[in-house]
Structure formats: C-alpha cells, structure tokens
Amino acid sequence: MDAKSLRQLSRQLVRQLGMLDNQCGTMALTPVQAHSLIELEQSATTVNEMAHRLNVDKSNASRTLAVLLNQGLVKSVPNPLDKRSQIFQLTTTGKEKLAALHQQLNTQVDSWLAQMDLDEINQLDQSLKRYTKSMLAASRQSEYEIRRMTPLDNASIAAVIRRVSAEYGLTADKGYGVADPTLDTMSEVYQHEGSNYWVIEHNNRILGGGGIAPLAGEDKVCELQKMYFLPELRGRGLARKLAVTALDFARKQGYAGCYLETTANLTEAIALYQSLGFVKIHHAMGSTGHDACEVRMLKTF
Structure with a gap:
C-alpha cells in the first residue's frame, strides 16, 4: 500500500463515518462537539487541555465548549489551580445524550464488524493501533534526520x-559489539554490497544508528546490526523508523530474511523487534562473533 491508496481508503472511511456531515449520527451534535463530550466523559478539562486532546486550535475548542455550555450539556467551575481558567465537565443531561450517542454509533459499528471474521477483526485492531502510533510518532520526528552514514560520522557513532x-x-571483555575492531571505522565496513548503515542526526549531533549487512555463513540472510540510541532519542519512535528503513533496504537487496542477536536486559529493543515481526529462535545463525548475545531473533520476508 502506498500513500495515495491509504489516503483514498481514509477518505472513504471518513465519509462512511459521517465525519463530513454537520451532525454525528442522528444527534444534533457536530463531530467536534461529540468528540468533546467523549473527552469530558474521561475527565473534566480546561479549554487548553481540550484543544490539545482534539488536536484543534484553542479558539475552536473554546467555541465548541461554549455551545455545549449553552445547550446545558456541560457546566464549568473555577479552576482551583488557575483562577484565569474554567474546568468543564458533563452535566446529567450531557451524560444521557452521550450514552444515547454511544449506543447508536456502537450499533452501527457492530453491523460493520459483523461482516468480518474474528481473525480479521483482530488484525484490524492491531493495524489501527499501529497506524495511530505511527501518526503520533511522525509528529515528534520532524527535526530528526535519518541518513546514510559517511566517514565524518565514524567518531560520533563510535562514541554513541x-x-x-x-x-x-x-562491556568489551564480555564479547559484545563494542569490542569490534572496526568500531572506529564503521563507514568502511558498510560500503560493501548488500550493506548499509544509517545515523540519526539532530542539531548537527549524531544520536543513534543501525545497519544491515550480509550474515556471514548464511545465504540470502542479512543481519540487523549495531542498533544503538542515546537516551535523549528514545520515546520518539525513531528506533522503529530506522529499523523499518533497514528492513525495506534488505527486501530490496533480495534477502529472504533478517537475523539479529541481542541480550535479555535490552527489553525495550526486544519488544521493538517483536513488534516488527521478529521471532525468537533457539539456535544461533551464521558467524557473528558475538557469542555473549543469548537472544537470537529472525524475520523472514
């Protein structure tokens, strides 16, 4: 699927959900008003917080809450933490109207899900969650660049x-990657065919990297190597984005699978690899030279 196809499907979904209409379902509520009530069902909030939750500007959130206030669906009380603002919450009438809206829309969606098998529903659940996470991650990555490593990056990535x-x-004495004799000249290693290494740069600083190279001793299998990220880089989805970049490269190079070795205390990394389709295997593959890495994983293409 490419961006054009996904956008077309998204447009169809938005239309089918009635998000282009002036009201939500058969209720006299616009989509943004309905979303505001749903957010207030979770917790009371200020105008600024509502704008953040709905990803709209403050004026839009303010107008929406004012309309709901006039309709008696929400009420406001002084914010004890900030005398300049109000906290909005649902009224009894607002709760009743929202309950009716939930029932109506749940019935509609249940009719759609009834067309799908349980496996398809589970796959849809996972895919929508992943898509949502990807959108949020992309919004946090705008100032970060993933690019191919150059010789000028050698010292920086080695330090990382x-x-x-x-x-x-x-530590090096335990046989981990930090002991590799090529650590300070990595750009030379990844110039070979079927290899590549990417770095993540922010404000002219190298904050992490990862690479792909043929797995010695195995045919048509590559290895995901030297995935390291400084603490300030974590939590933005950039490790996943780099790994996806590397796997896309591997497919285009004609590899049939990608292997990696890691260690059990890198729990975040293992969770990332599993989310990308890597599965743990009981035996080592190829000749990596890192016998201290007791966790072995493989993803087939």
Whole structure:
C-alpha cells in the first residue's frame, strides 16, 4: 500500500463515518462537539487541555465548549489551580445524550464488524493501533534526520555505541559489539554490497544508528546490526523508523530474511523487534562473533 491508496481508503472511511456531515449520527451534535463530550466523559478539562486532546486550535475548542455550555450539556467551575481558567465537565443531561450517542454509533459499528471474521477483526485492531502510533510518532520526528552514514560520522557513532554499551553493561571483555575492531571505522565496513548503515542526526549531533549487512555463513540472510540510541532519542519512535528503513533496504537487496542477536536486559529493543515481526529462535545463525548475545531473533520476508 502506498500513500495515495491509504489516503483514498481514509477518505472513504471518513465519509462512511459521517465525519463530513454537520451532525454525528442522528444527534444534533457536530463531530467536534461529540468528540468533546467523549473527552469530558474521561475527565473534566480546561479549554487548553481540550484543544490539545482534539488536536484543534484553542479558539475552536473554546467555541465548541461554549455551545455545549449553552445547550446545558456541560457546566464549568473555577479552576482551583488557575483562577484565569474554567474546568468543564458533563452535566446529567450531557451524560444521557452521550450514552444515547454511544449506543447508536456502537450499533452501527457492530453491523460493520459483523461482516468480518474474528481473525480479521483482530488484525484490524492491531493495524489501527499501529497506524495511530505511527501518526503520533511522525509528529515528534520532524527535526530528526535519518541518513546514510559517511566517514565524518565514524567518531560520533563510535562514541554513541560506547556510551550506550556502558549504560547497559555491555562491556568489551564480555564479547559484545563494542569490542569490534572496526568500531572506529564503521563507514568502511558498510560500503560493501548488500550493506548499509544509517545515523540519526539532530542539531548537527549524531544520536543513534543501525545497519544491515550480509550474515556471514548464511545465504540470502542479512543481519540487523549495531542498533544503538542515546537516551535523549528514545520515546520518539525513531528506533522503529530506522529499523523499518533497514528492513525495506534488505527486501530490496533480495534477502529472504533478517537475523539479529541481542541480550535479555535490552527489553525495550526486544519488544521493538517483536513488534516488527521478529521471532525468537533457539539456535544461533551464521558467524557473528558475538557469542555473549543469548537472544537470537529472525524475520523472514
């Protein structure tokens, strides 16, 4: 699926959900008013907080809450933490109207889900959650660049690898990647066919990286290598984005699978790899030279 196809499907979904109409379902509520009531069902909120939750500007949120206030669906009380603002919450009438809206829309969606098998429903659930996470992650990545490594990056990425390795106790004497003799000249290693290494740059600083190279001793299998990210880079989805970039490269190179080795105390990394379709295997593959990494994972294409 490409962007054009996804946008077309999204437009059809928005239309089918009635999001282009002036009211939500058969209720005398606009979509933004309905969403506001749903947010207030979760917790009371200020105008600024509502704008943030709905991803709209403050004036839009303010107008919407004012209309709902006039309709008696919400009420406001002084904010004890800020005398300049009000906290909005549902009234009894608002709760009743929202309950009716939930029932109506749930019935509609249940009729759609009735057309799908349980496996399809589960797949839809996972895909929509992943898509939503991707949109949120992209909004946090605008100032970060993922690009191919150059010789000028050698010292910076080596420093990142040493720092992260020390953070997790991955010392050279235990046979981890930090002991590789090519650590300070990595750009040369990844110039070979079927190989590539990407760095993540922000404000002219290298904050992380990861690469793909053929797995020695295995045919048509590559290895995801040296995925290291400084603490300030984490939580933005950039590790996943880099890994996706690497896997896309691997497919285009004609690899049939991607192998990796890691260690059990890197729990966040293992969770990331599993979310990308890697599965744990009981035996080592190829010849990586990192016998200290007891967790082995494989993804087939």
